[in-house]
Amino acid sequence: MDRTQRLLRSLTKGARIIEVGPSFSPLAPKRDGWNTFVVDHASREALRTKYADQDVSRIEEVDFVWQRGSIVDAVPDDQHGTFDAFIASHVIEHTPDIVTFLQAAQTLIKPDGIVILAAPDKRKCFDFYRHPSSTADAIEAFCQRRDRHSVRTHIDYALNMAHKPGGEGAWHGADTRPISPVSSVSDEPNWRLAAGLPHYTDAHAWVFVPASFQLMILELAAAGYIDLRVEEVTEAEATEFYAWLRKGREPLPQGDLQAKRKQLMDCIIIELAEQSRQITASPFNTAQSAEDAAARLAEAEFRVEAIQAVLEAARASTDRRGLNRRKFQGLIAEASRSIPSTGPETVKHLVLLTEARRVLGLPHGLSGAAFEAREPKKQIA
Numbered sequence: 001m002d003r004t005q006r007l008l009r010s011l012t013k014g015a016r017i018i019e020v021g022p023s024f025s026p027l028a029p030k031r032d033g034w035n036t037f038v039v040d041h042a043s044r045e046a047l048r049t050k051y052a053d054q055d056v057s058r059i060e061e062v063d064f065v066w067q068r069g070s071i072v073d074a075v076p077d078d079q080h081g082t083f084d085a086f087i088a089s090h091v092i093e094h095t096p097d098i099v100t101f102l103q104a105a106q107t108l109i110k111p112d113g114i115v116i117l118a119a120p121d122k123r124k125c126f127d128f129y130r131h132p133s134s135t136a137d138a139i140e141a142f143c144q145r146r147d148r149h150s151v152r153t154h155i156d157y158a159l160n161m162a163h164k165p166g167g168e169g170a171w172h173g174a175d176t177r178p179i180s181p182v183s184s185v186s187d188e189p190n191w192r193l194a195a196g197l198p199h200y201t202d203a204h205a206w207v208f209v210p211a212s213f214q215l216m217i218l219e220l221a222a223a224g225y226i227d228l229r230v231e232e233v234t235e236a237e238a239t240e241f242y243a244w245l246r247k248g249r250e251p252l253p254q255g256d257l258q259a260k261r262k263q264l265m266d267c268i269i270i271e272l273a274e275q276s277r278q279i280t281a282s283p284f285n286t287a288q289s290a291e292d293a294a295a296r297l298a299e300a301e302f303r304v305e306a307i308q309a310v311l312e313a314a315r316a317s318t319d320r321r322g323l324n325r326r327k328f329q330g331l332i333a334e335a336s337r338s339i340p341s342t343g344p345e346t347v348k349h350l351v352l353l354t355e356a357r358r359v360l361g362l363p364h365g366l367s368g369a370a371f372e373a374r375e376p377k378k379q380i381a
Contacts, residue, residue, distance in 0.1 A: 003236070007116055008028060008116070010244075011028070015034075018039060023047060023059065024051050024058045029058070037064065037079075038060055038064070043065060067200070069100075070101075072103075080108055083109050083110065083113055085114050086114075088115075092117055093119055093120055097141045097146045098141065098216075102217075102220070102228060113246075115245035115246075117242065117243045119213065120240055121173075121209060121210065121240055122207050122208060122209055123272075124171055124172065125169060125171070126162055126169040127207045129162050129181065130207045132207050133216070135220060139223070149195060151191075154192065158203075164177050173237065174278075179278065208241075210241045211265075211268045212271075215264040217230050218230070219261070222257055227248060229245065229246055230243060306355065307351060307355055309335045328356070329356075
């Protein structure tokens with residue numbers, strides 16, 4: 001099942017759909033027989049000019065032009081509550097006021113309608129170094145009735161943008177190639193000015209991992225800002241995750257609500273920990289951890305072998321009169337010469353000499369050469 005089939009799996013071409021911001025990549029294009037009404041920020045002609053470097057043949061006639069405020073203001077009142085599905089692919093993260101966006105979705109769909117979203121997963125795109133957005137962020141934007149991105153959004157978006165080699169801004173979750181920030185702090189004045197321009201200047205205002213998105217929907221609904229619930233959230237292998245929302249918040253008792261919030265909060269921490277596996281030096285990097293574990297195991301084996309050599313030398317040098325120190329030293333020197341002078345096996349030298357000194361009661365600071373040449377002072381009874 002491809003991406004489009006996954007997202008539209010519950011719909012038939014007879015369903016009445018409103019698709020927001022499809023631009024040159026609609027999910028349910030009219031030309032394929034879908035009963036779709038398109039909402040976008042400009043007319044088809046303007047979009048064809050703006051995206052001239054793309055396949056403009058895929059840009060469809062725009063039914064409702066939406067540039068600021070709520071989407072419901074761009075759609076005639078008699079069409080509110082008439083849509084079987086509200087679809088938005090990589091749109092929700094761009095809207096300045098996510099609460100108003102979600103309220104519009106629930107207003108436009110039928111009581112049994114569905115909201116279908118595809119959104120960037122910060123672990124797999126250029127938002128990699130940004131922190132997940134919170135419910136508090138969403139409520140603040142709503143209270144401020146934002147229709148433009150804030151100074152903070154523009155600075156955070158630009159300052160923390162990151163790419164993989166070759167300028168790639170989206171990737172597979174298992175991609176461990178190095179990732180680097182792309183912007184210089186010296187450009188900060190330009191980002192600050194972007195918020196003051198008279199026209200909309202684009203940015204990712206909302207940053208999610210799957211669990212943080214679910215937590216925001218749960219908390220916004222519980223606080224009375226929206227009347228939606230998450231039906232399902234599914235991760236994609238690269239770049240994004242998918243979400244299906246239905247009308248009607250979850251009627252959870254306070255104790256159950258708190259338990260679910262905690263569960264999602266824990267999941268956020270786990271998902272962010274999973275993100276760190278993409279960093280080669282991370283202790284959570286599976287390949288690196290396996291390598292380290294193998295190295296530690298080999299070192300432990302070398303230490304055991306060195307201790308065994310000391311014990312064997314001690315046994316071979318001991319008779320009824322006690323330990324023959326000269327013989328013991330000779331056997332240790334011989335064992336030491338058999339150890340490679342480079343590589344991980346050299347740890348045997350350190351353990352061999354340390355344990356031999358312990359047997360002889362010699363100072364630990366004595367060098368290997370001095371140990372080999374040292375004359376015994378007395379026999380150990």
